[in-house]
Amino acid sequence: MAKYTLNINGKKQEVEVSAETPILWVLRNHLKLVGTKYGCGIAQCGSCTVHLNGVATRSCMLPVSAVGNQEITTIEGLSEHGDHxxxxxxxxxxxxxxxxxxxxxxxxxxxxxxxxxxxxxxxxxxxxxxxxxxxxxxxxxxxxxxxxxxx
Amino acid sequence: MTLVQTKIGRRAFIKNTGMASGGLVLGFSWLNSCKPEQATKIAAIEMPKEWFDINAYLKIGDNGIATILSPNPEFGQGVITSMPMIVAEELDIAWKNVLVEQAPFNAELFGRQFTGGSQGIRRGWEGLRLAGATARQMLKEAAAQAWQVPVSEINTESGILKHTGSDKTGSYGEFAAAAAQLSVPEEVQLKEVSDFKIIGHSKKNVKGKEIVTGKPLFGVDYMKGGMLYAMPVFPPAFGMKLKDFDMASVQSMPGIRDVFKIRTHEEDYQRNGFDTTTFTEPIIIVGDSNWEVMQAKKAIRAQWEPFEDYSFPMMGRGGAQTVTVPSGLERSSAHMAKMQEMDAKPGRVVRRDGNPEAAFKKAAKVIERSYSCPFLAHNCMEPINFFAHVTDDKAELAGPLQAPEFIEGTLATRLGLPIEKIDIHMTRMGGGFGRRAYCHYAVEAALVSKKVNAPVQLMYSREDDMTFGIYRPAYYATYKAALDENNNLLAFHVKAGGIPEHPLAANRFPAGAIDNYLAETWEIPSNITIGAFRAPRSNFIAGAEQSFLDELASEMGKDPIEFRLELLDRATKDPVGENNDYEAERYAGVLKLVKEKSNWGINDSGLNRGVSAYFCHNSYVAHVLDLKMENGTPKVANVSCAIDCGIVVNPDAAANMAEGAIIDGIGNAMFGEMTFSEGRPDKSNFNDYRMIRMGEAPKNIEVHFVKNEIAPTGMGEPPFPPIFGAYANALYKATGQRHYHQPFGSNKPQIIG
Structure with missing residues (x-):
């Protein structure tokens, strides 16, 4: 277990998880941002797609330790009022x-x-x-x- | 206006005092969890200061807006929009002043809250109309009393009450409090179809905004403080069961709270028809997060062993029976050999008209073709999951399920709680397609919660979901036609079977159109569990039959649409037999409409076109599919679809359903397949189970509805079965080869990197 400070939807978020934990589960289980969905766990279905520095990325195979201070945007952060x-x-x-x-x-x-x-x-x-x-x-x-x- | 007695669903219209005090008890509702000002902003509608319950389906606010409850579970078919549209139509309120919520599960109030068999709108139609119409009548009576005028002189228009003969007007909001105190009228007026202002006029999905902003709508999004995450470990193959497992292998892993096995049913439990389950003794791992539990699932050391034949009692459609599950580790290659063996033997005769045997003997030509399809996994995008919080005296459950009433009793029995202590919330489902009619996973979640004494979310991994079973069965059918020397059709024979059920509806077309007709069935038992899959049985037999009719038309030198219309003409004017379960004229109607809309036979010589039509779930659908070959790969350019499902409540949403059914059907015709080696499913995730993707979907789909005033019939399933035939027939035109065995294309997925 280690502490990670993540930049999610423009906000700093701290989590304490093991290094290999995929961002998908950090979002869903730890930060309660459940708009990002689990579909397959092997990056074949795209349900878990987030933006990592603006690039569409499958969060189910993205370990928390690989993110650093890159910007993560989830569906909840795409627009303030759902008007993107x-x-x-x-x-x-x-x-x-x-x-x-x-x-x-x-x-x-x-x-x-x-x-x-x-x-x-x-x-x-x-x-x-x-x-x-x-x-x-x-x-x-x-x-x-x-x-x-x-x- | 039609006067209608309000007997149907009357219980729902009689005000429920238990609910009246604090407003209706709503289901899992994100909007409802918001503060009023926040809800006002999100819903873009001013919230009232006070709500008045008119009946179980609706309440009206003091500012005239209405909340309408959608009784049935929603899995993408759109009833959460279309059911309230029906209520709003008869209530006569502007759609922009309607808020929609999922109703709680309460069979006493709402009747059958079941998503399946494309019956939601058909069976709900009258009750939903009455819910709106009785409320409107009560509002009219309240206004009549206040204004001291006869109720017959009161009219309504989009939420406004008006007195003819004076200038008195008032909004529903002004009279809602008084209306809520009135008794339910014995008789109400329903609108004429021609007066509909909401029904038949497309409305957007009421949950659209919440979907595109990622709000927690789904079972898997359900959260509760102190909630633990649980996942199952199942035997690796059908025909196997748990022997033993080593708790120490995972107990000390990070985030793991508990490891144990559960029994879904007690041994002597009499199952109902929807209590289907595959592995009744899973290992359960409970922990602090899904990821940690997934790691323990990989690490656990467990031993499995083959089971012997076993039986359990069941109360099914045919009464009490004993179901025997055969032992063995089954293989797909052996399945095919067994099906061909059964196909070669006489079957069980399920319909006979005329003297088919004699007709076949004197035939100048006999055409015989065999068709097959494999097992299919449902592969709903939201994996199986359920939330449960079970305490000593009650059980609170929430999650995706199509048939709450069928699992309620099972839960009560298994938990030893009275039914009224079991509360089931219906969450939006991330797909269902039949799979979530079998809600064993709610029982599993409840048993886990009880064991760990905490709220629990049980979730299957994709692999658990795909390999658990409850599949679309494998089917096989042989069609035979007898022709005389002038290519006239003398006799028709179909023999169809499957593992473990047959797919035949013997009284459907072309039964009724041919003098000498024989239908036979057979079945092969199996321990691979099966369940409803979008248009059960029809989803195979339609494609087989419509492919055979196409080949037959070709042998007879006839246009495939004209050939079908000739048969339907016979079935209309002089039907053979008594029990034909389709209306031949409506069947012909969709063929004629699709012929017109697709410009069939007009400048289409360069196109590879396939036609197909089918009747199921009380509705009629015909497709014309145009296919192109691009670098040796078939690409669907266009699909024209004609549907007769009676009155269409929400046309654009219904078209969306049809488009989805067409894409789903093409995907399964081309790629869909589950196979088995030594009982083990050969595919367990989307890297080996091929699903249709955007590039393989048709470039264009046009959906046309037959316009009539017939009460609505099925919509979600009927466009699915016939697309298999249209695809196969177009593929023949494109390649010169007939395709008899699904899947027609490569079942190897592209790896997405």
Whole structure:
């Protein structure tokens, strides 16, 4: 066990956990930030996606000891009032079915648009390939990303 | 206006005094946990100073806004929006003035709170309308009394009461207190379908904002002070059970509180039909965090052994019975050999029309094709989990479940508590697809909480979730058609079976359309557990049947849509047999609509198109799927879908469901497969179980609804089964090869790095 000071959603947060603990579980169990979801634990489904210094990162395989003072942004920190253009586009297209994977989808999509404000269909598919939606909302996710890219 | 007796669901309309004092007891509600000013801000609606309970479904605030409760569990099908829409329509209130909450589980008030069989809206329709209409009537009566005018002279419009003949008006908020004191009317007027202002007009998911901001909506997000984290350790294979385990191997690991085994059911317990479970004696590890418990799961030393055949009593649909679970470590290769062996033998005849044997004897040509599909895991994105806090005198439970009423009694029996001491909160589910109708994990969580005397969240790892069983069964079907020398269809024969159940609905199309028809079934017992999976049985047999009809049409030199319409025409005008369970005209209706909307037969020579149609869950769906080959890989360019599910409550949300069903179906047709080696599931996570991803989904999906005024029927499941056939038929056009055995594509996932 060791103490770590993490920079999460613009706030310093202290946790005492073992070095290999993935950020996913630090967020969920220790900091009660449960918007980031567990789906597979092996970085194959994307439900646990957060931003690490703005880069979409699977938090289920990101050990707390590897983070240092890099900035972590979770779905809770994406916008203050839930009005990030990607969140607004998600609502406009009414993307969600069960909604469980959507925070990960939104975090991946946001990172994509930060780097590439007008992605093509192929670029969207490439960036979103790591995020599974079991309900099958893929066509709406793509539509929402395009809508957000226009705003 | 239609006058309707208020007998249905009357108990829910009679004010419950137990709830009246402090407002309704709401379910797991994030909004409700907020302070009023915060809730006002988040909901973007002014909160009232006081609420008045009109009936169990709704309360009205002194400022005229309404809170409507959605009775059924929500797993993404959208009832949390569409059920309150039905209430709001008959209440006659502006949708922007409605707040929605998940109802508590209370079968006495709300009847069957069950998500499954696509029955939510169909069975809820009348009761939900009455809940709104009785409330509106009570508000009208309250206004009539206050204004000293006959109630017949009062009208409503979007939350405003008006007196015809004077300028008296008032909002629902002004009369809510008085209305709440009135008795429930014996008779109420329901709106005409043509007067609907909310039903049929798309509304956004009421939980959308909470979803996109990551609020704690799901069972796995449930938190309570002092809560411990528990995870199970199960045998590695079907056919095995726990022999022994070494507690010392993990007891001293960091963050580990306790290690023990539980028994989900007592040996003599008579299970109900939804008490399906696979491993009744798991090891449980309890600790301070999921991660620490996961490490202990990896480290624990346990011995497992094969079990002998065993039996348990069950009260199922067919009454009391004894279920025997066979011993053995099963293999998928042996499964296929056994299914083919059964297929070669005579089956159990479940329907016979005319003289099929004689017709086959005199046939000029017989076409025979066999189809199969593997077991499938549900793979809901939210892994199995449940919260429990069990004390000596009560049990508080919360989590994702489709059928609370089926587990309530099981919990009561197992915990030795009266049913009224068991409180189950229904959380939003991260998918369900049938899996969460079997809520053994609530019992497991309760037993763990009782043992450690603390609130506990039990969660399965993805691997536990995927390898536990309760799968979609493996099925096999052989279709035969007899043609005369002029390619007229003389007879039709289907023989279908599976492990451990058969998939056939013998009275469905094309039964009723063919003079000589024979249907047979068979089954092979297994210790691999199965359960409902989106459109059970139909999810295989539709694809097999619709692929066979396609090949048959081709052999007969007919257009596949025209061939189906000819058969349906026969079933409409001169149906064969008595018990045909579909309406042939509605069936033909969706085929005609999809033909029109997809421009079938018009400039489509360059497209690889497949058509398919099916009836299940009281609804009719037809798809036309266009497929392109890109570098040898099939890509779905477009899917046109036509649905007849009666009145569509929330059209855009219903379209979302259909789009999801289409993508889910294409994914499972192409990739979905669970196989077994020596009883052990060969796949345990998304690195080896291939799921459809965005790049494999259709580029475009168009959903069209047949417009009619028929009371709503199933929506979540019906678009799923026929997509398998449309895909297979398009794949034939694209590749020149018929595909008979699912999955049609590679089951090896791409590794995502």
């Amino acid at each position: 253009p990607v969140q607004k586009a998600w609502l406009e297209v009414d993307v969600a079915q069960c909604g469980y994977c959507q925070s990960g989808q939104i975090m991946t999509a946001t990172a994509l648009l930060n780097n590439n404000p007008s992605p093509t269909d192929e670029e969207i598919e490439g960036a979103m390939n790591g995020n599974i939606c079991r309900c099958g909302t893929y066509t709406r996710i793509k539509k929402a990303i395009k809508l957000a890219s226009e705003s």
